[in-house]
Amino acid sequence: MSQAIESPSYPSQQELRNAPGYPSQKRLEKGPVVVIECIEEIPCNPCEQACPQHAITIGEPITNCPHLDEDKCIGCELCVSQCPGLAIFLIDLTHSQGSASVAFPHEYLPLPGKGQTVRAVNRAGEPICSATVVRVQNPKTNGQTPVVTVAVPRKYATEVRGILRPGR
Numbered sequence: 001m002s003q004a005i006e007s008p009s010y011p012s013q014q015e016l017r018n019a020p021g022y023p024s025q026k027r028l029e030k031g032p033v034v035v036i037e038c039i040e041e042i043p044c045n046p047c048e049q050a051c052p053q054h055a056i057t058i059g060e061p062i063t064n065c066p067h068l069d070e071d072k073c074i075g076c077e078l079c080v081s082q083c084p085g086l087a088i089f090l091i092d093l094t095h096s097q098g099s100a101s102v103a104f105p106h107e108y109l110p111l112p113g114k115g116q117t118v119r120a121v122n123r124a125g126e127p128i129c130s131a132t133v134v135r136v137q138n139p140k141t142n143g144q145t146p147v148v149t150v151a152v153p154r155k156y157a158t159e160v161r162g163i164l165r166p167g168r
């Protein structure tokens with residue numbers, strides 16, 4: 001009996017790179033910049049409103065996918081916690097020699113601590129490498145969405161999208 005092959009429930013790297021919210025490799029190499037992995041045409045625009053640099057545009061209709069003006073993004077991270085779809089990440093390929101930092105929304109408790117070693121996961125939630133927690137941001141303005149930044153080997157920067165809860 002043949003088995004149906006299910007396609008993954010997350011977009012491919014190529015689909016994401018083709019989206020208007022994905023920065024160029026040239027911009028990624030320059031330093032902190034957001035990667036917007038939002039490719040569904042949904043009525044949503046908090047990311048556009050959150051950016052003080054006007055680097056994200058949705059416009060009309062509101063179902064447009066977010067467009068990133070990569071030269072305007074200063075990597076302030078403000079938009080990461082404001083996305084209800086948890087689809088915005090901040091990548092810094094210049095974090096240190098050989099390592100990159102990745103910031104992502106993290107709505108699980110307990111929160112990790114700075115300096116802690118954790119396991120980083122990809123979009124499918126599969127562990128792919130070890131990571132060191134660089135920063136945990138949880139001001140009131142983030143609502144219920146803390147933002148965790150981890151350092152990972154540079155080659156995993158475009159794959160790491162979260163961490164396992166400490167102790168798992």
Ligand code: SF4
Nearest residue numbers: 051073074076077079
């Ligand atoms: S990181 Fe800051 S500057 Fe860049 S898109 Fe987000 S809010 Fe705008």
Ligand code: SF4
Nearest residue numbers: 038044046047083085
């Ligand atoms: S806030 Fe998030 S889900 Fe909504 S349009 Fe922006 S990136 Fe997409």
